[in-house]
Amino acid sequence: MSENEENLIFNPSQQVIDGAIVKEYDQLYKYSIENREAFWAEQAEMLGWYKKWDKVLDSSNPPFYKWFVGAKTNIIHNAIDRHQTTANRNKLAFLWEGEDGLVRTFSYHALNREVSQFASVLKSMGVVKGDIVTIYMPQIPELVFAMLACAKIGAAHSVVYGGFSSEALLERITDAKSRVVITADGGFRRGKATQLKDIVNKALEMCSVVEVVITVRRTGEDVYMENDRDYWYHDLKALPIASTKCETEVMNSEDMLFLLYTSGSTGKPKGLVHTHGGYSVYTSTTHRMVFDIKPEDRFWCAADPGWITGHSYIVYGPLINGSTIFLYEGAPNHPYPDRWWKMIDKYGITILYTSPTAIRGLMRYGESWVNRHDISGLRLLGSVGEPISPEAWKWYHRVVGKGKAPIMDTWWQTETGGFMITPIPITPLKPGSATKPFFGNELGVVDDEGNDVKTGEQGNLVIKAPWPGMTCCINEDKERYYDTYWKRFEKQGWYSAGDAARIDKDGYYWIIGRTDDVIKVSGYRLGTAEVESALATHHLVAEAAVIAVPHELKGNAIHAFVVLRHGTEQSRVLEAELKEHVGKVMGPIAKPEAVVFVDLLPKTRSGKIMRRVLKARALGLDEGDLSTLEE
Numbered sequence: 001m002s003e004n005e006e007n008l009i010f011n012p013s014q015q016v017i018d019g020a021i022v023k024e025y026d027q028l029y030k031y032s033i034e035n036r037e038a039f040w041a042e043q044a045e046m047l048g049w050y051k052k053w054d055k056v057l058d059s060s061n062p063p064f065y066k067w068f069v070g071a072k073t074n075i076i077h078n079a080i081d082r083h084q085t086t087a088n089r090n091k092l093a094f095l096w097e098g099e100d101g102l103v104r105t106f107s108y109h110a111l112n113r114e115v116s117q118f119a120s121v122l123k124s125m126g127v128v129k130g131d132i133v134t135i136y137m138p139q140i141p142e143l144v145f146a147m148l149a150c151a152k153i154g155a156a157h158s159v160v161y162g163g164f165s166s167e168a169l170l171e172r173i174t175d176a177k178s179r180v181v182i183t184a185d186g187g188f189r190r191g192k193a194t195q196l197k198d199i200v201n202k203a204l205e206m207c208s209v210v211e212v213v214i215t216v217r218r219t220g221e222d223v224y225m226e227n228d229r230d231y232w233y234h235d236l237k238a239l240p241i242a243s244t245k246c247e248t249e250v251m252n253s254e255d256m257l258f259l260l261y262t263s264g265s266t267g268k269p270k271g272l273v274h275t276h277g278g279y280s281v282y283t284s285t286t287h288r289m290v291f292d293i294k295p296e297d298r299f300w301c302a303a304d305p306g307w308i309t310g311h312s313y314i315v316y317g318p319l320i321n322g323s324t325i326f327l328y329e330g331a332p333n334h335p336y337p338d339r340w341w342k343m344i345d346k347y348g349i350t351i352l353y354t355s356p357t358a359i360r361g362l363m364r365y366g367e368s369w370v371n372r373h374d375i376s377g378l379r380l381l382g383s384v385g386e387p388i389s390p391e392a393w394k395w396y397h398r399v400v401g402k403g404k405a406p407i408m409d410t411w412w413q414t415e416t417g418g419f420m421i422t423p424i425p426i427t428p429l430k431p432g433s434a435t436k437p438f439f440g441n442e443l444g445v446v447d448d449e450g451n452d453v454k455t456g457e458q459g460n461l462v463i464k465a466p467w468p469g470m471t472c473c474i475n476e477d478k479e480r481y482y483d484t485y486w487k488r489f490e491k492q493g494w495y496s497a498g499d500a501a502r503i504d505k506d507g508y509y510w511i512i513g514r515t516d517d518v519i520k521v522s523g524y525r526l527g528t529a530e531v532e533s534a535l536a537t538h539h540l541v542a543e544a545a546v547i548a549v550p551h552e553l554k555g556n557a558i559h560a561f562v563v564l565r566h567g568t569e570q571s572r573v574l575e576a577e578l579k580e581h582v583g584k585v586m587g588p589i590a591k592p593e594a595v596v597f598v599d600l601l602p603k604t605r606s607g608k609i610m611r612r613v614l615k616a617r618a619l620g621l622d623e624g625d626l627s628t629l630e631e
């Protein structure tokens with residue numbers, strides 16, 4: 001980033017400042033880190049608890065921190081139950097539009113009935129506290145009901161993104177040992193029905209742990225249902241077992257709420273665990289303060305509920321805050337590129353939270369599509385998933401935000417549960433910077449030894465103190481949790497984020513990107529090792545290495561370098577076949593943009609692939625120090 005961009009500042013308007021629920025940053029930030037536990041206790045006091053905590057933070061066994069120790073709660077108590085006895089009861093909780101134009105709406109009262117019925121059905125299928133239920137669904141209301149129903153009865157959910165392949169789904173079902181899977185016949189995407197149930201059927205051919213599959217009907221297409229395993233949700237919902245009354249299970253603060261798989265440096269995806277107590281406090285506080293939530297807001301987080309962004313800011317944070325949420329099923333450009341703007345106008349959306357990749361995608365159609373609709377009701381915007389270029393930021397601000405809606409560029413991760421570095425509406429903004437740490441958080445940018453780098457210099461982004469939204473562990477693998485996040489700076493006891501960043505002279509953070517073997521494609525997180533192992537499962541591939549190359553729309557694209565088995569002919573057909581193969585093994589988002597055949601991969605003498613060299617060559621840059629390169 002040039003000096004120039006660092007000095008470009010967008011100040012909030014007087015109107016934003018006057019209306020903001022948090023009117024000042026510096027003092028509250030200072031207070032929150034000097035009195036971390038008191039600050040979080042004050043936030044926790046705003047929620048309801050069956051029993052309050054004995055201790056806010058137990059740090060006796062770092063990095064295995066425990067929040068709100070001794071407290072009894074259930075996130076559903078705050079997200080649904082509490083609203084039944086207030087004015088929120090008849091408030092709109094949830095507005096949904098299908099890609100085909102179907103509209104469904106639910107008040108908090110109706111939401112409670114839907115979730116209770118789903119929970120009763122799960123119970124009747126033998127789901128008990130502590131079970132992990134896998135959910136593989138399109139973006140329909142039942143996805144949200146299913147998640148909430150699991151939480152209500154004390155089962156953990158593991159949502160697998162609906163774009164994943166049967167292989168990826170199988171791996172996650174097996175790791176979570178799910179007895180029950182919830183899915184749908186399909187959903188609509190670009191006018192076509194997706195075949196989710198077929199993918200589930202295929203995964204289950206090779207799986208022995210699943211006993212029950214509950215399928216929600218959405219598209220009405222014919223699907224294969226297996227006797228004594230498969231049940232239609234609408235059939236179960238019509239039975240007396242599907243009671244609209246269902247007790248919310250009393251949980252310990254530290255009990256598992258959900259498991260969410262994410263990519264890491266090694267092949268096997270990590271099942272990250274989030275808990276009821278700390279996560280409730282963290283998602284609701286960050287959502288309320290950063291998006292300045294008022295009772296009349298209509299909040300649209302346009303992520304897929306299958307990712308952490310959807311878990312924290314479509315489902316849990318907003319519902320705890322009693323907000324009205326909006327969910328849309330399909331593609332942003334279907335049937336025309338103004339679909340989003342049309343819905344923002346139609347439903348009176350006041351806050352839009354999306355990703356740079358979506359903004360770049362919509363930007364390329366030009367502003368006339370936006371200007372056909374009255375979206376002046378938008379008062380705040382948000383961005384997440386990857387760095388937003390100053391160019392995309394300015395377009396978003398000017399064309400979508402009409403120059404008046406501040407952009408909350410939120411840096412966080414699946415592991416952090418909620419926003420870590422983010423503005424609040426009163427923060428003066430610099431396009432492309434996520435600005436400053438959220439309250440209670442201490443971060444830093446350090447060299448490999450852990451020393452602060454100089455102002456403006458690039459280094460490793462670290463988190464220096466625990467926060468209530470943090471993942472508690474990787475499912476059944478404490479050692480991997482420690483090794484992945486805490487080992488690198490174990491002397492200092494810091495969390496290593498895997499990102500490179502800079503801090504400028506005003507203390508603003510500029511995120512540069514991943515420094516580990518993670519690639520962000522259209523904001524989706526993929527592991528190089530996962531893509532490489534997918535390629536290696538093809539019978540003609542001897543070895544493969546993948547790198548990220550900058551891409552105008554996707555942010556990054558995957559380039560694969562492939563060594564073929566001896567005697568295999570290189571061809572365009574094989575190139576296309578390998579791309580398809582990765583799509584089939586992992587899901588379409590992982591398809592490489594380019595496949596390059598090579599005779600050898602650059603390796604160190606100890607046999608590690610030097611992706612840095614491949615990248616330099618692909619980009620035509622200096623290859624740097626090659627002294628460790630094997631002959």
Ligand code: WT7
Nearest residue numbers: 309384385386387409410411412413414511525
């Ligand atoms: C990685 C985490 C957290 C929700 C979505 C992604 C990148 C995330 C930003 C941002 C620059 C960002 C980082 C991070 N990232 N937000 N505002 N600016 N980079 O969650 O899939 O766990 O990925 O996304 O590289 O480490 P995730």
